[in-house]
Amino acid sequence: MTSFLDPLISFVSAHAWLAYLTLFLAALLEAVPVLGSVVPGSTIILALSALVPGGELKLPFVLLAAALGAVLGDGSAFWIGHRRQREILNSWPLINYPRLVAESENFFRRFGTWAVFFGRFVPPIRAFVPVTAGALGMPPARFYAVNIPAILAWAPAHVLPGVLAVSALHKYAGLPHHEHVGKHIWILSVVGVAIVLGLTFWTIRRRYGSGIAPARPPA
Numbered sequence: 001m002t003s004f005l006d007p008l009i010s011f012v013s014a015h016a017w018l019a020y021l022t023l024f025l026a027a028l029l030e031a032v033p034v035l036g037s038v039v040p041g042s043t044i045i046l047a048l049s050a051l052v053p054g055g056e057l058k059l060p061f062v063l064l065a066a067a068l069g070a071v072l073g074d075g076s077a078f079w080i081g082h083r084r085q086r087e088i089l090n091s092w093p094l095i096n097y098p099r100l101v102a103e104s105e106n107f108f109r110r111f112g113t114w115a116v117f118f119g120r121f122v123p124p125i126r127a128f129v130p131v132t133a134g135a136l137g138m139p140p141a142r143f144y145a146v147n148i149p150a151i152l153a154w155a156p157a158h159v160l161p162g163v164l165a166v167s168a169l170h171k172y173a174g175l176p177h178h179e180h181v182g183k184h185i186w187i188l189s190v191v192g193v194a195i196v197l198g199l200t201f202w203t204i205r206r207r208y209g210s211g212i213a214p215a216r217p218p219a
Contacts, residue, residue, distance in 0.1 A: 019057055023048055023065040027155075031073025034093045036127025037100065042158055049162035059163065067155040070120075074130040074147050081134025089135050094128075104128040105136070113142055117150040121157070 023045055030041025045066055051057045081088050088094060089101050104125050107115045116138075119129030133143055 016057060019048055019051065020061055020065040023062060024069040027066045027069030028073040031070055031077055031127060031130060033077055033127050033131045034097060036073075037097075037124035042123065045158045046162045049159040050166040052159075052163045053167040059159070062159055063155050066159060067151050070151045070154065071148065074120075074151070075144075077127075077130035078134040078138075078140070078143055078147075081131035081136075082138075082140065084135070085137070086135050088131060094131070097128075100125055100128050101132070104132040108132065108136060113138065113146055116143060116146040120147075120150040120154045 026039070026041040026044040029039045030036045032039075048057065049062055052059050052062060084091070089105075094101055104119070107119055107122075107125060107129065111118055116129060116133055119126055130143075130147070
């Protein structure tokens with residue numbers, strides 16, 4: 001993995017727009033069923049976020065690229081499942097991954113609608129949850145009402161650890177450090193914690209399993 005990431009980081013650090021495109025594609029492909037379970041999207045995002053403290057990349061744009069890729073990836077997978085319903089779970093290529101499909105369905109039985117939120121943080125079923133949500137009949141409005149906040153929490157959770165680690169290293173080693181990074185991290189950390197705490201409180205007040213429509217039997 002290191003032999004793959006090192007030249008990638010070196011290249012995109014010299015071409016900022018390619019770095020943002022890579023972040024977008026990494027987040028998007030990570031949400032694609034099957035492909036998302038093998039593409040190291042989270043690793044790529046974490047590695048490229050290390051370029052923020054030095055000023056090669058801008059933190060808001062890194063977060064935006066990752067969030068937009070995740071929204072498009074999750075949304076596309078959901079609509080495929082929504083259109084084909086349960087048939088998609090018994091079709092190629094998902095039929096070749098019965099264990100992951102079963103885990104995704106069990107995830108819904110346990111958490112209901114909020115499986116969409118929690119699933120975004122649980123690889124490798126993260127790539128199977130959106131299509132499963134569509135296949136099991138979750139209304140689009142309900143899906144996005146949970147999916148968007150999940151992504152807004154997921155993006156900082158994946159980006160900020162790399163930024164914080166390298167920022168601390170730059171400070172300790174006396175390396176060049178972008179002066180606005182600390183302020184952005186503080187603000188985003190507070191916002192992220194507030195979002196997670198608010199959604200957790202709401203989840204506790206709701207009954208698990210009430211937000212998913214019953215699964216339709218295979219055709």
